[in-house]
Amino acid sequence: xxxxxxxxxxxxxxxxxxxxxxxxxxMGKKLNQFGIAVNRITSVRDDSKEITEAVNSALKRVDIVLxxxxxxxxxxxxxxTTLCQYFNTELVFDEAVYNNIKRILxxxxxxxxxxxxxxxxxxxxxxxxxxxGSASISWFDHQGKVLVSMPGVPDEMKTAxxxxxxxxxxxxxxxDFILHETYIVKNYPESVLAEVLEEWEDKLPSFIRLAYLPKxxxxxxxLTAQGEDKAKLEETLRLAEEGLRKILKHDVFAEDDKxxxxxxxxxxxxxxxxxxxAESCTGGRVAAKIAAIPGCSDYFNGSIVxxxxxxxxxxxxxxxxxxxxxxxxxxxxxxxxxxxxxxxLHSDCGIATTGIAGPTGAAPxxxxxxxxxxxxxxxxIRTRLLNYDHGREMNIERTCNQxxxxxxxxxxxLK
Numbered sequence: 160x161x162x163x164x165x166x167x168x169x170x171x172x173x174x175x176x177x178x179x180x181x182x183x184x185x186m187g188k189k190l191n192q193f194g195i196a197v198n199r200i201t202s203v204r205d206d207s208k209e210i211t212e213a214v215n216s217a218l219k220r221v222d223i224v225l226x227x228x229x230x231x232x233x234x235x236x237x238x239x240t241t242l243c244q245y246f247n248t249e250l251v252f253d254e255a256v257y258n259n260i261k262r263i264l265x266x267x268x269x270x271x272x273x274x275x276x277x278x279x280x281x282x283x284x285x286x287x288x289x290x291x292g293s294a295s296i297s298w299f300d301h302q303g304k305v306l307v308s309m310p311g312v313p314d315e316m317k318t319a320x321x322x323x324x325x326x327x328x329x330x331x332x333x334x335d336f337i338l339h340e341t342y343i344v345k346n347y348p349e350s351v352l353a354e355v356l357e358e359w360e361d362k363l364p365s366f367i368r369l370a371y372l373p374k375x376x377x378x379x380x381x382l383t384a385q386g387e388d389k390a391k392l393e394e395t396l397r398l399a400e401e402g403l404r405k406i407l408k409h410d411v412f413a414e415d416d417k418x419x420x421x422x423x424x425x426x427x428x429x430x431x432x433x434x435x436x437a438e439s440c441t442g443g444r445v446a447a448k449i450a451a452i453p454g455c456s457d458y459f460n461g462s463i464v465x466x467x468x469x470x471x472x473x474x475x476x477x478x479x480x481x482x483x484x485x486x487x488x489x490x491x492x493x494x495x496x497x498x499x500x501x502x503x504l505h506s507d508c509g510i511a512t513t514g515i516a517g518p519t520g521a522a523p524x525x526x527x528x529x530x531x532x533x534x535x536x537x538x539x540i541r542t543r544l545l546n547y548d549h550g551r552e553m554n555i556e557r558t559c560n561q562x563x564x565x566x567x568x569x570x571x572x573l574k
Contacts, residue, residue: 160332162335163223167224169203198221206237227310249282252279285299287307289310291315337385338384343378352380366385420449423563424458426570439496446461461504475500497534498540514545515527534562536573
């Protein structure tokens, strides 16, 4: 059975860009794993009328409404009172919630009337335990549908979802299976890839949807299958993948929706290799992405950020003659950078970047967006020139992703 949900996030801070809504993306992914498709995500300000309209509209469309935000102790936190008005109920004091508030605040924050006010909950709701925070969580059953109001604090929301709400939703609703397969494709811009895959895409069954998900320096394809028969979905996805590989062959680079830096780590760990980075235009971004992966200490030795030529010479051993003849943004410099960092940091593999991220710094023959990348593994070295400009941030992201791609390509040759 197809079950749909909507997410409503409450808070002025979301609408003025002061806080980025990461909750919805996390919830959407988790709900899909339980066979619940997200139909819409709505953000509203701390206004009773806006909240009421969003709730009323959502409950007309979907089976499940998940709300975050507006449950704190201050006057602008009005979600509870608004839901009381909507469900024609009142706030009542809950001793268990009050004891939980005292437990959370003990030794840190004194109890006052504002904090105590969070122990008042809608009379007609089921109170869901908040194991890591003080705000109450309310579950409303309404004409066969469910509305859950949660804190906007990510840790509190995630804990409640995983430990309490998702298991309860799974028990209440008989959901379809929703399966995703994601592929990373290289060497194709989006429009060209769509043209190449048009005939294959047209033959996909109606219960399978294809999405093109471009990112700087990479293209992802996601197949989504939804239905009651899991075995049928898996077999159909397998056949679809066979058709995709017949068309794209080795340009289907990976089969997982993990970040490229995480997939690189899997390859490095598999081969028992270490890696280091030498970075100019990326300013340490490549290293930061690698270091963000748990367990990277198994294979990541370190990084040298060599923005100035003097650092390239002293720390990486780039020859003065190379810099004078070819410049810092050159294939020759990138080669010496990657060789130098592997030697200095005793690494089996290396990634080096040097270029002009922009928006300034262009030179004759080297416009903004010109980047040289060099990767090394053992005795094998590869270089690549990137020479198009999409703005500083995109240029840096594209360079990072290309560096990961290149080193994984090199590692694939060692299989």
